Amino acid sequence: MKVGVVTFPGSLDDRDAQRAVRRAGAEAVSLWHGSHDLEGVDAIVLPGGFSYGDYLRCGAIAARSPIMTEVIAAANAGLPVLGICNGFQILVEAHLLPGGLIRNNHGDFVCRDQRLRVENASTAWTNGFTVGQEITIPLKNAEGGFIVDAETLKRIEGEGQVAFRYLDVNPNGSLDDIAGLTNAGGNVVGLMPHPEHAIEPGFGPDTPDAMRSGTDGITFFTSVLQSALARA
Amino acid sequence: MNALVDSVATAEATPEKEQPYAALGLKADEYQSIRDILGRRPTSGELAMYSVMWSEHCSYKSSKVWLRQFGEKVSPEMTKNLMVGMGENAGVVDIGEGWAVTFKIESHNHPSYIEPFQGAATGVGGIVRDIISMGARPVAVMDALRFGAIDHPDTARVLPGVVSGISFYANCLGLPNIGGETWFDPIYQANPLVNALAVGVLRHEDLHLANAKGAGNKVVLFGARTGGDGIGGASILASDTFSAGGPTKRPAVQVGDPFAEKVLIECCLELFAGDLVKGIQDLGAAGISCATSELASNGDGGMQVSLDEVLLRDPTLTAEEILMSESQERMMAIVEPDKLEGFLAVTRKWDVETSVLGEVTETGRLIITWHGETIVDVDPRTVAVDGPVYNRPLSYPTWMDALNADSAEKFLRPSDGATLREQLLTLIGSANLADKSWVTSQYDRYVMGNTALSYPDDAGMIRVDEESGLGVALATDANGRYAYLDPYVGAQLALAEAYRNVAVTGATPVAVSDCLNFGSPENPEVMWQFSRAVEGLADGCLELGIPVTGGNVSFYNQTGDVPIHPTPVVAVMGVIDDVGRRVPSGWQDSGDNLYLLGSTHLELDGSAWAGVIHGHLGGKPPKPHLTREHDLAELLSAAAHEGLLNAAHDLSDGGLATAVVDASLRFGIGARIWLDELLERDQIDPLTALFSESGARVIVAVPREEDVKFLRLCEGRNYPVARIGVTDRGADGAGADLEVQDLFTISLKELRTASRATMVEHFGAVVGYAADLSGSGIHRAPGGGRISE
């Protein structure tokens, strides 16, 4: 199985996402923002970072790059796409997921080990979790505040499109403590925290067992392998 | 002849023309030597170049004679792993397995006072470009910061600006922040110190030096366009007091664009990997003046460039302004003609604007043209290398003896539990010892996925090789209070502390970089402080057997006539063969034995206790014990290697008491401490045991099953060791305590509240504090597994 990781100018966590894909047992394929070729991958990760410096709006310029034309088409055709942090912002700017992500309500960048509750365990990227499962994933961003109009909020809540919710503390003022979303098809998932930074003992978040031993993030990547097998 | 251009021909024709050398920061005799070198008056372009390159900031004219010691006081042992030593953009150290590491620390103090956000941001940008120019991939940053009083209104402007500037730039570059310092002292009120460190890694074969060799090779400028920002920055901002601000019609500040720099990093790495460049030089202070003259001096000595080819952001810039502009995110490369096409293909791929300015020659002259006229014709070495060198007068400060005589021993040392408890709470809530999450939670510590240690551990640690686990640890330290009392000793104590902070992680210290922040070199007392600090550092490095690989000097840090405390910031790098064996600074388990390594003396002068409890600074700083530091580091590395340590934390500001508080709060596990044996052995009182700042001391947590082995190790190495307590998670649900037997007990909750309140009170909330006052806590079952996989 091949999972593509797109590099935009200013992507930062692209190599980390590739490492996560490899550790989950898949082949990581590096995709370039300026190309129209998805190289036959079975799933795509839009990684974290500051594409184009996040200068206009986070993800806005990247969402209009050549490769995104293909990503949008493929996503609409059911290909699994995961947007992490900046990738989530790109998905929102590309209208593959609803709402918008704006400056954190406290105004600053924040990096912390964040507890989350899994709200939807039937997407391509979350099927290895169970609903209600509590996981810890590093979060690091300045613009992760999710906003959306009241009507859409009601709809996505009602239709189970909230994939993850913040526990303990809402680190950015997101509506309804929303940390991540899925589309109606369950193939497109976006979230602000970084699963690719909780995949390897020694380099993840602290856990009750030992320092930096958290590996909850690997399940995102093993889930997509599972769903690809199921589809095959 | 073009009337608007001050060409060489014009200069020859108008020898008597008055030139504004003084406004550019040159002294009359310096101006005269430029005339002597050239045999005529300089053109205005040449004057611009000489003035920035001969500034204190670029030429090190006051410090050079002293800095030589770093190269002279070395043993063969110290240089055997040094691939590149002092004098290059950054030193390079062989760390084994074919890997090399380059690191350097640099100041951006004055710009950060004027515009804290942009000043600090561009400080990070500048040091990272130094690392790139060596052929390395930058992998982490650190920041050593000093501000005025925590409650001064201007600190409320400067600190948040500086922190968000660093956060903005480094986070956007994708470099984890793995440590630093945040100090407050009124002495830095109008002169904050912003020292940024960057570290990069490379394979041995990827090492590149910036020099212009090979006649006919192209000189290429790439990256951001050149604009009018930061003109005069090098000479006026970085090496003069604010009161003396010179005339600047262009803005003195520079605006950073981390996105442009991130793209530049990837672009440069691809150029190096494709073997498309001979060398790359970063553009920092003095911009094109510096890059052309340094590249030429380090190469075959000749270069011909046309300024008309420089891509401008502002078309109204004059030639002199182009030469002096400090626009950020620019690089200059030397490219062989047949590789130029490939070079341009890579810069085009990354959308990086590029222009060919000229080529390397064998003339020995740096010739710069503009609008068809020659405006610079110089021997580049006279600009970049053979600048003025001063042996500035020194004088032993008149106030020194009285200061040293005023010891903190005059203060009563209470021994009752209630007072000691109170003093401990005051200390850990004091500005310098309080929890710094307000700062560090704004920094990305995860990006790149190789961070093995970061805040709040004693050193940051980065994995270099994913297969073997080979890694490096880094710490920065300085204590301006100690250095004020004795600059020689103060520099050694900074070195010792950074060294120890690296050693406690299990890494072996191997190299040093430093950033020497001082007042005006024209003040003989400051010059004395400087000379003593350099001597102390050089002697200390020789004694420890680790070389200084590079660094930076920042003079003129003063408000009016009052210089800052001498502040030699020392960065130490260490190597560890498997980061999986790293040791954190906090207890991880209940029931571990706590051992204090080293001995404690009555050394309270200049201590946090004297400063915080008594508002006092006087006497003589603690005695450095460098050979013991060395022995201690070897002991720690051996113990870590054998897996005997669950935690190790060095003792520094605030002594044993704050060390046990830090170590307890790290994972929310408490401890019971007893002092009797220590008091008896070292002949000290309880207050001295708790708050003295004697060096070469570390507290370690040893799992019971490793006790025998550990003690045998200490005995074998003849290092003083005393069992002073045991870690204790506390009864189920009750939360843990820190108990100092027969004196006092404080709950971790109360300690955490005291430690966290200070920064929050002055700068605002920290995300997550309210939710987790009980601590994030590792609550591992006894006998749980080790850190590594």
Added chain:
Amino acid sequence: MPTIVVEVMPKSELLDPAGKAVTGALTRLGKSEFSAVRIGKRFELTVDGAVTEAILAEAQQLADDMLSNSVIEDVVRVYVLEKTVLESAPA
């Protein structure tokens, strides 16, 4: 060279935390005459040559498609900058 200005504001129904933070700061400073602050963006597009109807339409299009995100923002105004207006203060 002529300049086209594009003004974009956060949708009034949606949260504007930055504006809220400034409002809070004003209240703390005792400037209660200002009851709310909202923060949007102001773009200046430099046009090479004259501003034709077509170019203005193009700018409007850009404002809608790229310079703003219609899910969370409104384009308030797109207009050609009259240099003379600019220099003076209160209009």
Added chain:
Amino acid sequence: MPTIVVEVMPKSELLDPAGKAVTGALTRLGKSEFSAVRIGKRFELTVDGAVTEAILAEAQQLADDMLSNSVIEDVVRVYVLEKTVLESAPA
């Protein structure tokens, strides 16, 4: 309620990284009629009650002291919003 608008732009001599990134994006999209973009801020201050000269002066003061950073930004304009002007597009 009346609204005072404050317009702030990055100083023209200084780099505007955000504007530069958007200019680059426009070039890639083939919109070369726009040769440069600069991005500033637009504040809307809601005033409780009538806008007196004093309040306008206060807003100007705020614009200079707090809403902009004079080292790197210029206050372009401070004015009272005429609702009618606002609704229509090109002025």
